Amino acid sequence: MKTNDVILQTVTKITLFIIILFSIHLFFAGHYYPGGGFIGGLMTSGAIVLLLLAYDMKTVANILPIDYKYMIGVGLLFSVGTGAGALLFDAPFLTHAHSHVLLPLLGDTALHTAVLFDTGVYLVVIGVTMTIIQTIGEDE
Amino acid sequence: MFELVVYISLVCVSISMLGLIYRVIKGPSIPDRVVALDAIGINLVAIIALISIALKTNAFLEIILLIGILAFIGTVAFAKYLEKGVIIEHERDR
Numbered sequence: 001m002k003t004n005d006v007i008l009q010t011v012t013k014i015t016l017f018i019i020i021l022f023s024i025h026l027f028f029a030g031h032y033y034p035g036g037g038f039i040g041g042l043m044t045s046g047a048i049v050l051l052l053l054a055y056d057m058k059t060v061a062n063i064l065p066i067d068y069k070y071m072i073g074v075g076l077l078f079s080v081g082t083g084a085g086a087l088l089f090d091a092p093f094l095t096h097a098h099s100h101v102l103l104p105l106l107g108d109t110a111l112h113t114a115v116l117f118d119t120g121v122y123l124v125v126i127g128v129t130m131t132i133i134q135t136i137g138e139d140e
Numbered sequence: 141m142f143e144l145v146v147y148i149s150l151v152c153v154s155i156s157m158l159g160l161i162y163r164v165i166k167g168p169s170i171p172d173r174v175v176a177l178d179a180i181g182i183n184l185v186a187i188i189a190l191i192s193i194a195l196k197t198n199a200f201l202e203i204i205l206l207i208g209i210l211a212f213i214g215t216v217a218f219a220k221y222l223e224k225g226v227i228i229e230h231e232r233d234r
Contacts, residue, residue, distance in 0.1 A: 008216065019209055022209070033202075043206070043209070046209065046213055050212075053217055053220055053227065054216075055232070056228070056229040056232040057228060057229065058230065058232075059232070133228070138230065
């Protein structure tokens with residue numbers, strides 16, 4: 001039987017951007033409000049799972065040509081690099097630094113190296129979740 | 141007075157959730173149970189909103205959107221499983 005899920009696909013096209021915006025908001029709000037890298041990564045992979053549900057594995061691989069196993073490695077490298085960067089400045093491992101920077105467009109912005117560590121967590125969570133789901137979904 | 145209204149509506153939402161749990165347990169077919177679970181998720185949103193009013197905090201507002209999104213994805217996954225037998229297809233047949 002030929003099925004037609006045009007409603008699901010149209011709703012997915014609109015909802016996907018709202019979910020990804022929400023996950024980015026959760027990721028950047030993590031320092032001052034509830035949120036952070038873990039739940040942000042889970043929401044982003046939830047958006048990709050919605051894409052996988054509405055379309056199929058091959059279409060999603062064409063849209064997002066990412067090997068999620070490399071994503072885990074890059075995320076771990078981010079976290080280790082943030083920790084090891086402190087060693088260059090004669091500080092103990094995983095010492096974080098922060099300062100207020102006057103950026104041209106954004107004005108007075110508080111930048112913290114914990115964001116880089118959180119980026120690592122974000123990438124690892126997306127990588128692990130999508131690797132698990134794709135590996136389970138792929139067996140024939 | 142206002143808190144009394146919040147507590148009364150919490151009791152009402154809880155009673156409607158009990159009715160939905162009855163439908164999840166008793167429901168003759170699987171789609172009945174899926175629809176009841178989706179509605180339980182929406183009632184959970186209402187309960188979290190009322191509790192965040194009662195606790196006078198806005199720390200739970202993200203959870204409301206989160207449960208909405210998760211209920212949608214879960215219901216879509218269940219519906220696709222019931223219709224096609226697989227949740228994630230390898231290649232669409234068309």
